[in-house]
Amino acid sequence: MNGIADGTANGTASDAVxxxxxxxxxxxxVDGPGTRFVLFVSGCPLRCLYCANPDTWHMRDGRAVTVDEVMAEIDKYRAFLTTAGGGITVTGGEPLLQPAFTGALLHRCKEAGLHTALDTSGFLGARATDGLLADTDLVLLDIKAFDVTTYRKLTGGELAPTLNLATRLDRLGKRMWIRYVLVPGWTDDPEAVDGLAGFLGGLGSVDRVDVLPFHKLGAAKYDALGLPFPLRETPVPDADLVGRVRGRFRDHGLAAH
Incomplete structure (x- = not known):
C-alpha cells in the first residue's frame, strides 16, 4: 500500500472536502471489475471479529487529505485504469462514515469518466444520499451474516440497515456484488445461508455473490497494535465447505464465486 502525498488543493469547494x-x-x-485504484478510508462503526484491518478502525489514525489530492494520485493511473477496464473503489474502514468526502470523490471520478465502486457494510446506508449513489456504478455490499443474533455478536451492529440498503439499491437498479465472509461456526449455518440466498434471489440487481473464505492474514496487525485477535483459534473453511455454501447460493439462481 502507498500513502497519498501531501499537497495543496486548488479546486472547487467540493473538491476541497x-x-x-x-x-x-x-x-x-476482487474490488470490482478490471484493475482498480482502491482507496482505504479510516474509521468504521463495526468491530467484526474477523476484521483483517484493525488499523482502519479509528478516523483519528488516518491522514487528512482533500478530494483534489486524491484525484491527483488517481490521475497518474487514469489511462491505465480505463484501458484495463477498471476504475476506483472506495473502501475502508467504512466509506459512509465520511459521506461528504466519499460522495465528493465519487462525483469527481464520474466526471473524469471512471467506473466507480463503493465497498460498504451497509450499516450506515441511510447516510448514502441519492446523489452519492447516482455517482456509484457498483456497490460491493458486505453482508456479514443473515441471522440477527449472529450478526450482532459478529459485528457489534444490527443487520436491518444493511438489508434496507440492499432493497433500496435494488429499487434504484444499482448493480451489486454481495460479499459474504464464510467463517466456520459463525456464518456456515445452512438455514441462514439459504435465508440470505432467498433474500438476494429476490433482488434483480445482484450480479454476483462472492463467498470469501475466512483467513487470518490480519493477525499480525492485532499483535502490532496490542489487540487480541478474537478468532485466532477459529479454523479456516476447507474447500468442501466453501463449495457447499457457494452451491446454496447457486441453487437460488445466483452467480456465486
Missing part, C-alpha cells in the same frame, strides 16, 4: 484515509493500493479482480 477533506477526508481521513489509511492508504491506497492497486488491485485486480
Amino acid at each position: 477533506t477526508g481521513r484515509i489509511h492508504s491506497w493500493d492497486l488491485s485486480t479482480g
Whole structure:
C-alpha cells in the first residue's frame, strides 16, 4: 500500500472536502471489475471479529487529505485504469462514515469518466444520499451474516440497515456484488445461508455473490497494535465447505464465486 502525498488543493469547494484515509493500493479482480485504484478510508462503526484491518478502525489514525489530492494520485493511473477496464473503489474502514468526502470523490471520478465502486457494510446506508449513489456504478455490499443474533455478536451492529440498503439499491437498479465472509461456526449455518440466498434471489440487481473464505492474514496487525485477535483459534473453511455454501447460493439462481 502507498500513502497519498501531501499537497495543496486548488479546486472547487467540493473538491476541497477533506477526508481521513489509511492508504491506497492497486488491485485486480476482487474490488470490482478490471484493475482498480482502491482507496482505504479510516474509521468504521463495526468491530467484526474477523476484521483483517484493525488499523482502519479509528478516523483519528488516518491522514487528512482533500478530494483534489486524491484525484491527483488517481490521475497518474487514469489511462491505465480505463484501458484495463477498471476504475476506483472506495473502501475502508467504512466509506459512509465520511459521506461528504466519499460522495465528493465519487462525483469527481464520474466526471473524469471512471467506473466507480463503493465497498460498504451497509450499516450506515441511510447516510448514502441519492446523489452519492447516482455517482456509484457498483456497490460491493458486505453482508456479514443473515441471522440477527449472529450478526450482532459478529459485528457489534444490527443487520436491518444493511438489508434496507440492499432493497433500496435494488429499487434504484444499482448493480451489486454481495460479499459474504464464510467463517466456520459463525456464518456456515445452512438455514441462514439459504435465508440470505432467498433474500438476494429476490433482488434483480445482484450480479454476483462472492463467498470469501475466512483467513487470518490480519493477525499480525492485532499483535502490532496490542489487540487480541478474537478468532485466532477459529479454523479456516476447507474447500468442501466453501463449495457447499457457494452451491446454496447457486441453487437460488445466483452467480456465486
